[in-house]
Amino acid sequence: MVKDDHVRAPGRSSPTVRRTSPDRSARTTTSLLPGKGWWRAAVIYQVYVRSFSDSNGDGIGDLAGVRERLPYLKRLGVDGVWLNPFYVSPQHDHGYDIADHCAVDPVYGDLEDFARLVDGCRLLGLKLVVDTVPNHCSSWHPWFQQALAAAPGSHERARFHFADGRGETGELPPNNWRVMFGGPAWTRVVEADGNPGQWYLHMFTTEQPDFNWRNPAIAEEFERILRFWLDRGVDGFRIDVAAGLFKHPLLPDSADPEADERTRDSVNPLAWNQPEVHQVWRAWRAICEEYTARDGRDRLLVGEASVPTPAQQAEYVRPDELHQAFFFHLLHAPWDREHVQRVVDEAVRDIAATGSTVTWVLNNHDQVRTVSRFAGTDPVAGPARAAAAALLMLALPGAAYIYQGEELGLPEVTDLPDELITDPIFHRTGSRTGIRDGCRIPMPWSGGHAPFGFSPDDAPARPWLPQPEHFAAHTAERVLADTGSFWHLYREALQLRRTMPQFGADSIRWLDCGPDVLALTRGDGLVCAVNFGVGPVPAPVDGAPLIASGPCPPGVLPAATAAWWATTTS
Incomplete structure (x- = not known):
């Protein structure tokens, strides 16, 4: 002070x-004394693998492409990398519908490519965090295919939420829950005899059936999955839908069924934030501590815990649960001094009081790009506000996550033709509101025309989403040469975080x-x-x-x- x-x-x-x-x-707002964990003040770079770097010219980013770009990330000054899902998937939700949690989808490479990526991170001193999706799987997952072939009441169906329908012939869904992406949360199956039968629950798309975490087999399977990747050298896991997993055991009607149509965040208290979920994170934390005890390397659990208040989020980062949980309240804050100060106060007060540190984010693969979000009705204001917000975030005590392309000042792409949009939100609702393709456009690396170095110059395929020509002003090649660019702002701020003794303090005033x-x-x-x-x-x-x-x-x-x-x- x-x-x-x-x-x-x-x-x-x-x-x-x-x-x-x-x-x-x-x-003065003060957290508990920092512990030794590398994650407490780390800055992690989020890689949306599909859109980061395409090494083989098929128009889709891959693990080899990520490995080739690691020196760029090291030069930027981040402490580690978080990979979005790269597992075997039919890609109905671009990897968040997983058919095999322990294999690399061929479009991204194979386990040898993953091993080389781990080695590359080790060589450069970068931590590697991988995504895990425990709430649901793909409808192509062998377990779900077995459930479809099995009879009602079977142990195969008990791994999921199958239920009889309501109405005279079971023609109505078991309850009135709604999906995050629009529409009812239930789909009816055709039984082996060819007749309409039971319904199954999916809180996202039809192709993403929810696991039934009240079945012990699910916990056993995910312990196997965690150990599989820990044995291959990962430093931690980002946990998708960490407030999900358990549903109310009776699956009753929601008192406010339309609430799920208003936001993608967790709003149905019968389907999210059930108390039993904390048992899972205690078990996962114990697994991580087991590996840490073997070799002294801290493993990280960081959760996507979308809950209404920082006080509720703090429950997920108690000393024996997740190490961290993304603090989305700053991401959702408007350009307003009082609002920003309030959310920072609440985060430091409620979350840091558990002994954890706040995990700040301004953007991710599900959100409008920061430059565009802060622009509002004034597009000229967006870049300045986004740069200022980044510098504020990096000044705060705790960890921070940077979504790929934020360091390039990339704007949201809003003019994709309907026929090129891939987001299931659009295909389920018919509305462009909330679609996420605009922040997932492949990265521009160099040159003046698409594919801007994302794919090799002689690539036979175009990038999976088209890059606008104005991306030429945002290529890594160009911003690296401009000392006044977003990239240099991030790099200089990260260097100061690492070298200034003031960043060892845990208080703000x-x-x-x-x-x-x-x-x-x-x-x-x-x-x-x-x-x-x-x-x-x-x-x-x-x-x-x-x-x-x-x-x-x-x-x-x-x-x-x-x-x-x-x-x-x-």
Whole structure:
């Protein structure tokens, strides 16, 4: 915390902290002392494998392509890589419908390619986190195919949620639950005799039947899956739908069935966030601790736990459960100082109090690109706000995840023709609202025309989603050459996180710098400020900043700009 007017910033000439009016609400928010886990303050880069780098020219990214690009990620300065699903799948939801959890889909390579990727990460000192999807599988999964062939009441069907329908002939679904992607959560099967029969539950698409986690066989199978990948050298797992798994045992009607149509987040309390789910994470944590005890390498469990409040999310990161859970409240926060300060306060208070650290995210493969999301009705404002938000996120205590292409300043692609859209949300609802293809366009690496180095120049196939021509302004080749680009902002911020002693502190303190400025101190000597207003304001520190998200003259903080200053008490 800054205590005096005059402070010295290393390498700069006597900047001063601007004295502000007393803020009676100012307070220090402190987490528990950091532990030894590498994950506590790690910055992980999310790779959507299908769209990252295509090594063989089939138009689809693959594991060999990821391995070839590891030096780029090392140069950026991240601590590790999270891979979206690359397992055997019919790709109805691009890998989140898994038919074999222990094999690589041929479109992405094979287990030898995976082994080479693990070796490449080890060589460069990068951690490797892989996705796991325990809530559901593909309708092509052998277990589900066995269930379809078996009779009602069989042990094959007991691995899933099969139930008789309602109505005179069972023609109505067993309950009124709705799917995250639109429509009823039940599909009726045709039995062996050719007649309509039972229904099965799927909280996403018809092709993604939910496992019945009240059946012990499911827990046993996923213990086998975890050990399979741990034995192959992974450093952790990102857990899809971590608040899912268990459903109310009686499968009753939802009191608000239309709620599931309003959002993809978890809203049906009968299908999500059931108390039994915490037993699973305790068991998985014990498996990770077992492997850590063998070789001293910490393994990570990070969950996609979409729950209404930070206090509920904190329940998932208690000392014997998940190490971390993505904090989506910052991702969903509007460009508003009060809102952002409130969600940061809640995260640090509720989540860090468990002994975990907050896991910050601004974007992922399911969300509108940050540049476009923050633009609102002003497309010019989007890049500046996205850069400022990134610098704020990286100043906060805890871990952070960066979605591929954010470091290039990629905008959302919104003009895909209907016939090229692959997202099941579109095909189930007929609406473009909430579709995710726009943030999954293949990465532009080099050149002035598609495929922009994503595929080899002589590739026989086009990228699986078309790249717009304006991606030429965002190629890695171009932004690396521009020291004022998003890429260099991320790289410099990551270097400072790694080298500045202030980032070892676990506390923040808010500074009162006016209604439009969110300013905080990290530990004793780092000041971060963001101007959410429409005009320049006095900076909280006189003197040039260490880093800023845009042009930032000494003593001034322009609109839609974030900056860091290093100070020490005199």
